Amino acid sequence: MAVGNGTASRETDRLAGELLSRLGMPRSAKVIVSEAGASVYSASALASAELPGMDVSLRGAVSIARRLQDPLAELVKIDPKSIGVGQYQHDVTQSKLERTLDAVVEDCVNAVGVDVNTASPALLARVAGLGPTLSRNIVEYRDANGAFASRAQLKKVPRLGEKAFEQCAGFLRVTGGTQPLDASAVHPEAYGLAARILDAAGGSKERVATLDASQFADERFGLPTVRDVMAELVRPGRDPRPEFVTASLTEGVETINDVKPGMILEGTVSNVAAFGAFVDLGVQQDGLVHVSAMSTKFISDPRELVQSGQIVKVKVLDVDVPRKRISLTLRLDDEVGGGRAERGGGARGGEERRRGSEGGQPREGGAPRQGGQKGSGQPRGAGQRGSDQKGSGQRGADQRRGGPGPAPADTALADALRRAGLAR
Numbered sequence: 001m002a003v004g005n006g007t008a009s010r011e012t013d014r015l016a017g018e019l020l021s022r023l024g025m026p027r028s029a030k031v032i033v034s035e036a037g038a039s040v041y042s043a044s045a046l047a048s049a050e051l052p053g054m055d056v057s058l059r060g061a062v063s064i065a066r067r068l069q070d071p072l073a074e075l076v077k078i079d080p081k082s083i084g085v086g087q088y089q090h091d092v093t094q095s096k097l098e099r100t101l102d103a104v105v106e107d108c109v110n111a112v113g114v115d116v117n118t119a120s121p122a123l124l125a126r127v128a129g130l131g132p133t134l135s136r137n138i139v140e141y142r143d144a145n146g147a148f149a150s151r152a153q154l155k156k157v158p159r160l161g162e163k164a165f166e167q168c169a170g171f172l173r174v175t176g177g178t179q180p181l182d183a184s185a186v187h188p189e190a191y192g193l194a195a196r197i198l199d200a201a202g203g204s205k206e207r208v209a210t211l212d213a214s215q216f217a218d219e220r221f222g223l224p225t226v227r228d229v230m231a232e233l234v235r236p237g238r239d240p241r242p243e244f245v246t247a248s249l250t251e252g253v254e255t256i257n258d259v260k261p262g263m264i265l266e267g268t269v270s271n272v273a274a275f276g277a278f279v280d281l282g283v284q285q286d287g288l289v290h291v292s293a294m295s296t297k298f299i300s301d302p303r304e305l306v307q308s309g310q311i312v313k314v315k316v317l318d319v320d321v322p323r324k325r326i327s328l329t330l331r332l333d334d335e336v337g338g339g340r341a342e343r344g345g346g347a348r349g350g351e352e353r354r355r356g357s358e359g360g361q362p363r364e365g366g367a368p369r370q371g372g373q374k375g376s377g378q379p380r381g382a383g384q385r386g387s388d389q390k391g392s393g394q395r396g397a398d399q400r401r402g403g404p405g406p407a408p409a410d411t412a413l414a415d416a417l418r419r420a421g422l423a424r
Helices: 009-022 038-042 045-050 056-069 071-075 094-112 132-145 151-156 162-171 188-200 223-234 338-358 387-401 412-419
Strands: 002-004 031-033 264-273 276-280 287-290 311-320 325-329
Touching: 002 009, 002 056, 031 056, 038 045, 038 056, 056 071, 071 094, 151 162, 162 188, 188 223, 287 311
Parallel strands: 002 031, 287 325
Antiparallel strands: 264 276, 264 311, 276 287, 311 325
């Protein structure tokens, strides 16, 4: 059961748990899923075409459920900028940002691969060599003629020529077809190379890893290509994405008011910036792990340690409820408020020293300081405009102290004050 992480998500999560228990399905999983951009999709033309006649709120719920089933296939339907890709995404050139995000999405889709018999037009459009037109043609051909039995059958799709096939074939998968290699990342052009490698290994996938890749390299297939083919033969159809895991949210911690310093919580990294990482704790407000609180060693970039979507365990250092700020650390042995109190004490000491100086307390090895800026020698009224105002400020200060103050420093202003009888 997928539960969106928006408003009242923790209450809904608790209700889902009680419901599953009452229905006799305690082992059924309930997972909190990010709903970033779900509202954008539900109101889009693509959602209207996929889910006609359905209410907008129900389309959003379907999108959240699909994200749990296959996040990549669902998120490609949303403009990457709507998902929230960074704090300064609106401050950069939008055209460059769009091109960069599109390239990243395309790289991810091609690295994972696409099942041509289940993929939507939006997902197929992200495959190298395909576009909106060809992706629609593939889906229309699939709907009219049934599932593809092999990659070679893709050549029958209208307007999908040899060049387009050459570019896209290696990223499209056909599972359960007539050719087992169609379900792998091996390109059809390299099927002969894969057959030679399997023959040398006696048909054993385990022995493939022990072969010398250089003996299969030639003018057509270089050493990197041979190594890629061998790696795919050892683990055919391998999904490069890590194992799916979810954060175990603490019961009873549902809002920022429930978060207390010293708590050790589990959360999901929602964003990584140059100054630190934001962690979703399930309390409607992400906490911040500053880059200085990530490791005992110096790191220049938080991405060296964490990445978006990673599950981390953090310790709460401070909670500022009015400003909605949660300070976290990845160092679980850090003391809560240790350095903070020390800095505060230093600040209070500095304030007391300043007050003592302004009150005419004697300095070490010299006369008492006037109330002006440090080392300037100016009287307290020196900050006002005009020399008369400055003199009036000095006379007022002298009257309060019961007499003229100490001799000011040897400056042009001090000399003028002496000539006017306002200073010694």
